[in-house]
Structure formats: C-alpha cells, structure tokens
Amino acid sequence: MWAWLLRRIGQIIPTLIILSxxxxxxxxxMPGDPALILAGEERGDPLxxxxxxxxxxxxxxxxxxxxxxVGNVVQGDFGFSWRxxxxxxxxxLQKLPVTIQLATMSFLIAIVIGVPLGILSAVxxxxxxxxxxxxxxxxxxxxxxxxxxxMMILLFSVELGWLPPSGYVPLWEDPVQSLATTIMPAFVLxxxxxxxxxxxxxxxxxxxxxxxYIRTARAKGVSEKSVxxxxxxxxxxxxxxxLGTIEFGRLLAGAVLTEQIFTIPGFGKxxxxxxxxxxxxxxxxxxxxxALIFVLLSLIADILYMAINPRLRQA
Amino acid sequence: MADPVLELRDVTISFPTDRGLLRPVDGIxxxxxxxxxxxxxxxxxxxxxxxxxxxxxxxxxxGRIGGSIRLAGREVSTLTPEEWRGKRGGEMAMVFQEPMTxxxxxxxxxEQVAExxxxxxxxxxxxxxxxxxxxxxxxxxxxxxxRARQYPHQLSGGMRQRVMIAMALACRPRLxxxxxxxxxxxxxxxxxxxxxxxEMKRETxxxxxxxxxxxxxxxxxxxxxxxxxxxxVAERAPAEQLFATxxxxxxxxxxxxxxxxxxxxxxxxxxEGTVPDLLHPPAGCRFAARxxxxxxxxxxxxxxxGEVLPGHNVACWRAPLDTLLEVAA
Numbered sequence: 001m002w003a004w005l006l007r008r009i010g011q012i013i014p015t016l017i018i019l020s021x022x023x024x025x026x027x028x029x030m031p032g033d034p035a036l037i038l039a040g041e042e043r044g045d046p047l048x049x050x051x052x053x054x055x056x057x058x059x060x061x062x063x064x065x066x067x068x069x070v071g072n073v074v075q076g077d078f079g080f081s082w083r084x085x086x087x088x089x090x091x092x093l094q095k096l097p098v099t100i101q102l103a104t105m106s107f108l109i110a111i112v113i114g115v116p117l118g119i120l121s122a123v124x125x126x127x128x129x130x131x132x133x134x135x136x137x138x139x140x141x142x143x144x145x146x147x148x149x150x151m152m153i154l155l156f157s158v159e160l161g162w163l164p165p166s167g168y169v170p171l172w173e174d175p176v177q178s179l180a181t182t183i184m185p186a187f188v189l190x191x192x193x194x195x196x197x198x199x200x201x202x203x204x205x206x207x208x209x210x211x212x213y214i215r216t217a218r219a220k221g222v223s224e225k226s227v228x229x230x231x232x233x234x235x236x237x238x239x240x241x242x243l244g245t246i247e248f249g250r251l252l253a254g255a256v257l258t259e260q261i262f263t264i265p266g267f268g269k270x271x272x273x274x275x276x277x278x279x280x281x282x283x284x285x286x287x288x289x290x291a292l293i294f295v296l297l298s299l300i301a302d303i304l305y306m307a308i309n310p311r312l313r314q315a
Numbered sequence: 316m317a318d319p320v321l322e323l324r325d326v327t328i329s330f331p332t333d334r335g336l337l338r339p340v341d342g343i344x345x346x347x348x349x350x351x352x353x354x355x356x357x358x359x360x361x362x363x364x365x366x367x368x369x370x371x372x373x374x375x376x377x378g379r380i381g382g383s384i385r386l387a388g389r390e391v392s393t394l395t396p397e398e399w400r401g402k403r404g405g406e407m408a409m410v411f412q413e414p415m416t417x418x419x420x421x422x423x424x425x426e427q428v429a430e431x432x433x434x435x436x437x438x439x440x441x442x443x444x445x446x447x448x449x450x451x452x453x454x455x456x457x458x459x460x461x462r463a464r465q466y467p468h469q470l471s472g473g474m475r476q477r478v479m480i481a482m483a484l485a486c487r488p489r490l491x492x493x494x495x496x497x498x499x500x501x502x503x504x505x506x507x508x509x510x511x512x513x514e515m516k517r518e519t520x521x522x523x524x525x526x527x528x529x530x531x532x533x534x535x536x537x538x539x540x541x542x543x544x545x546x547x548v549a550e551r552a553p554a555e556q557l558f559a560t561x562x563x564x565x566x567x568x569x570x571x572x573x574x575x576x577x578x579x580x581x582x583x584x585x586x587e588g589t590v591p592d593l594l595h596p597p598a599g600c601r602f603a604a605r606x607x608x609x610x611x612x613x614x615x616x617x618x619x620x621g622e623v624l625p626g627h628n629v630a631c632w633r634a635p636l637d638t639l640l641e642v643a644a
Binding site for chain 1: 371373396400401402403404405408409411413416417418419420421422427430431434435466468479482483
C-alpha cells in the first residue's frame, strides 16, 4: 500500500517536468521579444520592459532562464502581472475560493441529480422511466451552458425576481447572499456533469446487476432494495468515484462562459480577462495552476479507487 | 417414502421470445425426500438449471411457471415475490456453478454468510458474524476467524465454494439445490466439495437436489436420479436401479458415453445427432430422431412417464428395453 503510494507519487514527477517544458516553451515559441509579450498592453513603457528583462533574466541562456523560472514556481512565485501590478500567485489565491465554492456546489448538484437518476434508469431498464432519465441526461449534455444560463437569468431574475442575475458575494461575508449569487451558475455547470455521472452510473449499475453475485444475493433472500443499494451499488460506484474526481477537476479548472455570463470572479473570468488584456503572465499562471490541480486530483482519484476497492487494497 | 420436501408436478416453464413461446421445461414431475440426494442429469440445455431457478423463484424476467411446485407441502409457484424471497436462503438455498464469480467482491466472506443469518434469523450483526465464523469452520475452512475477514479474491476456488455452501446452509434449509457445484473446480477439490455436501446433508437432514451432467458424480453421491432430455423427464429411478437396469435409450446412451478409466485408449462413445429445437419441438418422443430403437409410434405420439418397475419410471414406448437390448447384442 505505502510502496504503491510512493510509486504513484513518483510517477507524477515526469508529468510535472513535461508540463513545465510546455508552459515555459509556449512563452519561448511566441514570435518576437518575450519581454514585449509579457508586458502586454504595457509594452510602451521602456521601464517595464527593462524590469521584465532583469526579473526573468532574459539576457541569460535559455536553460538558465528555465531553471530560474522553475525555481520560482516551486517556491510559489508564478510570475508578476505588469498589467494589474500584482503577483500572479496572489491573483490566483484571490480567485481560488470563488472557484472552489462554485465547483463544490456544482459537483454536489451533479451527484444529487446524476447518481440516483443513473441507478433508477438501470433498475428500470427499457421502461418509460429509463427513457425519461436518458432524455434528461441528453438534455443536460447537449444544452449549451450559455443558453441555459441566460434562460435561467430570464426566468429567475428578470421574470420572477427571485435571484440576483449576476455578481458574487463571498461565503464568509453573507452566506445566504453568497448561495443566492452562485446557485444558478452552479446549477448550469452541475447539469452537464450530472448527465455524465448519470450515464456512467447507469452503465456501471447495469454491469453490476448482471453479475453472478447478484443472483447469489437474491438466492439467500436479500430484498430487492438491498440487492440494489448494497450488493450492486457498492461495486458500481467504484468506477463512478474515479470519474467523479476527474469531473470535479474539470469544474475547478474554471468555467469560462458560465463565469462570464454570471460575472462570477473565478478562474474562468480571470483567464478570459487576462487573454483580452494580453496579460500573458496571468494566463500562464492559471494554466499552470489548473494543470497542477488536475495532477493532484488524479492522484486523489487513484487513492480513492484504492480505498474503496478491496481487490486493490490488499494487493 | 416420507413426505417429500420438494414435489414438482407437471411443471412447465415458458419464456416469450421474438420467435414464439420457448418452453425449456415441458411438464416434468419428480419429488425429493428429506435427507436424500436427488440428481438431475442431462446435457446442457435440457432444462435442469432453469428448473432449479424456477424452484428458487429466480427465473429471469418474463419466465412463467405452470403446474405445481410444493415445498414441504406448500405451493410456492403462486407465492408473491416477497413471500418467495422470505423462503430463499431460509427454507431453500442454492449453490451455484461458478464459485469465482458468485461471491460479491466488495464484501468479506464472513459478511456474506452473516447476511443470510441477519435476514432469516434476525441476528444482530455481531452475533450473525460469529455464527458465520462457526459455519465457515464447519465447512472445514482452516483458520475460519481470519478467513471470514478476507475478501473473495483472497480465497481459492475450492475455498469460495465452501463459503457458498456455508452461506447456503447457514439457516438450515429444508432443501439445498446444488447446480453443478464442482464443474469449475479441480478434480481433487471436486471430491472434497461433494463429500462436504454429503456430510452436511447427514448432519442437517437437508434434502439435496444435485444438478450435474457427470454420471460419475451421480453414481457416488445420488440416492435418486431424474434423467432429463429436451425439457422432459426421460427416466426417473433410484440410483442403483438406474445404473443396473437403465430403461430409456437416452439413459443407456448417456451411460455408454460416460468416460471410464478402465476403457484405456478406447474411443469415447457418443450419442449421434443433436437436441431438438425447443421453439418447434417434434410431435412425438423428443429423443426419437436420435434413438436407435425408434418406431413409427415414437415419432407421432409423445410417450407418458410410466412405471415399469416399482419406483422406476420411464417415458418410452419401447420400455422395458431388456428384450430389445438382447436382440441388439
């Protein structure tokens, strides 16, 4: 178990090295003077350009530049936004709680809708209930988030006036208002993930329910409810948990369109604003942070998989 | 014969299919006495496993039962699903063919045995687990307390089948159905498992229905034999009598086709032809097309199961066959 964990963590290292090549390389591949690119809209200011050249050691050989950059990243320094005049790390840490809150809410909504619906549609396979559940999932997958978002704003904010159409209030300032501002974007994001979870739960449940051990459970008089909840679900959830963790990672990476529509100041909005402002260090920092979150979550997914699957636990 | 534990009378099992009504079992009757082992023998597809599932109330959806199935004198085929569930694992239990896949990989062996006790004897989890450990010890699992905490993947095939038997017998059922319980196991383990079933039968007085295609197993372990062919009973007799004086040409063919060690390098005998299509069964005897003794009547009329000797029934127009065999020899 511990040996496995160490080996698994060891596997991350090459991933991280390749990742650093790609992100650092992108900056080098841009045509022209890197200082001009990094300065973005501030390129007219020779003082800024000189500062960048000194900060990033742009007059040094490229290997040295790379090592210097990696060294900074390892110490938590993701660069500096000359546009906003703030360290990128601070910007990311500022947006991270917003994104975590939104992702967590979306994920909870996705689980509450997706998993029971998947179980129901597997148990009621090939009945109108199953078709209805699949219809809901198809709707969830194929509805564009921006459209659903706009429709929800029209209904709940404009027509009914129940919820604020946009903006964000931090959770610790006013929890109720905070939930009111995030519930619609969370729902919009959650429906897509719910559909994915539903389809996978359904498939995993169908597989589990067709196994010999289900017949054994029935043969010893286990009630149908318990056959589904204990015997089938316990096995079916193993792959769903892994998938769910990865989906959570996707939510944490930010939702560009949804955050834009509801003006939620999360990762998505940060990166969009940065792109429009040609604030390259911020884009680079967000990409790096997102990639790190993904690597970390896939490690967590593997650990969870290990923890809930007895066949792997003692192996 | 004491009151039978299980009595099937004219049982028909049918499934609707796209090509018409399929009847894998078509009017079979037999009874199982307490403390005895009744072997149900036949080729794959003769309806023996589906009969077992029907008795347990575990037919796949769409399956319908006609006729009468009585457990300890009570009709079960008309039970509601919930009433039937109450009998499964308590009054009747089943051991399946595939020990490798029949246990749930997500629960320990002990938990799986304990579950039956929790359901039928309403034991609390602790007491049920303790009883489960006792049961595992009784089916000769060494170091039962430790094994009870292990998952199926940590147990060998023979050990898993012992767990299945412990699970089936935990609530002292009146009837144990063992569907090819040793087919998937090594030969040496096979003998151990069958000996265990015999021993448990003697201890608990459980009636056993042993479903098999292995006549060697039948000879060593069965008291009574039901030979099935294409969804019907071909012959039914006490085991000794069946082996001494088989009456149905199919039984004779089976006995001839059973490999014997003394035979050395001799070619394996076989029964010519194949099983009829059950969607369109022939009008007469279902074995007629493969039977060396078939006459015109065999192809036209289905033979009833008649008693040729006390307790020895055979469905054949040409029985008793003794004279015919002498002619053939």
